[in-house]
Amino acid sequence: MRALIPAVAAAFLASSAFSAPPSDVGYDIVEGLTTEVGQRLAGTEAEARARNWAVARLKALGFANVRIEPFDMPVWVRGAETAEIVAPFPQKLVLAALGNSGSTPDGGITAEVVGFSSLEALKAAPDAVVRGKIVFVSHRMTATQDGSSYGYFGAARRTGPSIASNKGAAAILIRSIGTDHHRVPHTGVQNWTDGATPIPAAALSVPDAEQLERIIARGKPVQIHLALTPRMTGVHPSGNVIAEVPGRDPKAGVVLIGGHLDSWDLGTGAIDDAAGLAITTAAAKRILDGPKPKRTIRLVWFGAEEEGGFGGDAYAKAHGAEKHALTAEADFGGDRVWQFRTHFADPKAPLLAELTTALGGLGVGPGSSPAHGGTDIGPMVQRGTPVIDLEQDGTRYFDIHHTADDTLDKIDRAQLNQAIDAWTAMLRVVVDTADPLAALPPQPQEN
Structure with a gap:
């Protein structure tokens, strides 16, 4: 009976979920x-x-x-990526660097956050409001059968980092260009416009972006420690x-x-x-x-x-x-x-x-x-x-x-x-x- 066990096991494995699909x-x-x-x-x-x-x-x-x-082609690769609110309510955030993002120093940066409900609001902001701060851009992208919402809402990712950089921001976080509510961030490419200095740029998962919105709405200064270490490799x-x-x-x-x-x-x-x-x-x-x-x-x-x-x-x-x-x-x-x-x-x-x-x-x-x-x-x-x-x-x-x-x-x-x-x-x-x-x-x- 023992001699049959390997053969039986092999037959089971061959017919199990580990076998090749049709x-x-x-x-x-x-x-x-x-x-x-x-x-x-x-x-x-x-x-x-x-x-x-x-x-x-x-x-x-x-x-x-x-x-x-x-x-x-020039090649960009991802590095470490972490963020946490250090005040007023300390907690970690889940994020992913955007393609071609700049890097923080090795130890990261800590800066106050300034929030905007849309890319248009960021564009309209005086440079003095943004300078030296971590910009956060939110929005409300919804699902459509034809994907037509991507063109408008995707601009926060495609051009938001350059706009923030040109206004003197230390970094930019955006709400992920996605329609889910999973704690999984959406990456994607952005390209620096002429004259824009690369700054750290990342997308928060949708739940984390909504959490940050609620914290900002409490009216207290919000500080985030951000560490991103992507790099261009040539x-x-x-x-x-x-x-x-x-x-x-x-x-x-x-x-x-x-x-x-x-x-x-x-x-x-x-x-x-x-x-x-x-x-x-x-x-x-x-x-x-x-x-x-x-x-x-x-x-x-x-x-x-x-x-x-x-x-x-x-x-x-x-x-x-x-x-x-x-x-x-x-x-x-x-x-x-x-x-x-x-x-x-x-x-x-x-x-x-x-x-x-x-x-x-x-x-x-x-x-x-x-x-x-x-x-x-x-x-x-x-x-x-x-x-x-x-x-x-x-x-x-x-x-x-x-x-x-x-x-x-x-x-x-x-x-x-x-x-x-x-x-x-x-x-x-x-x-x-x-x-x-x-x-x-x-x-x-x-x-």
């Missing part, structure tokens, strides 16, 4: 990338491992012309991983699709953006496994999106002169597609009716506003490439976005598969449509 191209990409690589901060060794992983996976799936196109390599589904007609133009390979370093980047890679790759794989399309599909796993869209810029510099028939990207989590939007030279293009028919059966209807693309394909859209946005349900996206909670368990496989179905339906139409897909006028480059 084969599914989309889910397998999310599971494999988050498990075998994990977090993938741009320009680091982890992102380099992710590129190698991607090349191996894309070749194994049968894609053609798989390669890495490298580029260089210029290092990143890169785009490219794969193709070859088309029959080189003159018909390339259909550019993809998502971004890098992630923030707090979680494992499952919804942002392993899910987007999974959706676009699984859909392209279905086209690859069918009849040869007229147009070539170029699938790009973009590098260094989170730190400022370096991968999209590098792609446009390398391939901007090539004919691109259309572009689309997936970078809004792994939930279902509910709407599509387009931006074509002809607003009554035959392709619009074809897409409406193909996607309608999946419960995906046309939106009323034009598509704009995202960070990675933005440079190609600015050059006049027609664009399609397959809008995913973002109701829960900003609960998880840029946090330590961005992990595999947040993937809803049924919703992920619906998104793959929608992308497949879209691709089947655009790769073979007779619509000429005329280019749009180039858009002005943003400064």
Whole structure:
């Protein structure tokens, strides 16, 4: 009887939760990338491992012309990050440094806090009110299906640190750009404007931000001790991983699709953006496994999106002169597609009716506003490439976005598969449509 125990145990383990998940191209990409690589901060060794992983996976799936196109970028890495209120009610706070944040001295800083209910209130404040203090900016971001609140509320992260610096602040804390109430802070990039001296910049978790609001409202001076030790490590390599589904007609133009390979370093980047890679790759794989399309599909796993869209810029510099028939990207989590939007030279293009028919059966209807693309394909859209946005349900996206909670368990496989179905339906139409897909006028480059 004892001799059977190892065999029984082995059989149990083979059938337990530790065994490999069933084969599914989309889910397998999310599971494999988050498990075998994990977090993938741009320009680091982890992102380099992710590129190698991607090349191996894309070749194994049968894609053609798989390669890495490298580029260089300045690299920022996280250090220690702690904060505590030292008066009037001593207690610790939970926070995360924002990308490109400056550092405190090794021993940290202690300073009085000045609070503002919005970025506009900070802008309007006299410099004397801010100088030498730790600025705190709050707001009330709410969940929306289309993620439209991110543009407005995200400005507190994107530009707040430079505004505070130019007013002489010692540091800045913001309420996380998130819609959850977990004690998990949301990081994200901010870039210093010309003339702004880098200062420590961090996001408080939503509960900690609300706690700080209540303490400030008591009317007593509030002091915080803050220690952040991130640093710039110099210029290092990143890169785009490219794969193709070859088309029959080189003159018909390339259909550019993809998502971004890098992630923030707090979680494992499952919804942002392993899910987007999974959706676009699984859909392209279905086209690859069918009849040869007229147009070539170029699938790009973009590098260094989170730190400022370096991968999209590098792609446009390398391939901007090539004919691109259309572009689309997936970078809004792994939930279902509910709407599509387009931006074509002809607003009554035959392709619009074809897409409406193909996607309608999946419960995906046309939106009323034009598509704009995202960070990675933005440079190609600015050059006049027609664009399609397959809008995913973002109701829960900003609960998880840029946090330590961005992990595999947040993937809803049924919703992920619906998104793959929608992308497949879209691709089947655009790769073979007779619509000429005329280019749009180039858009002005943003400064």
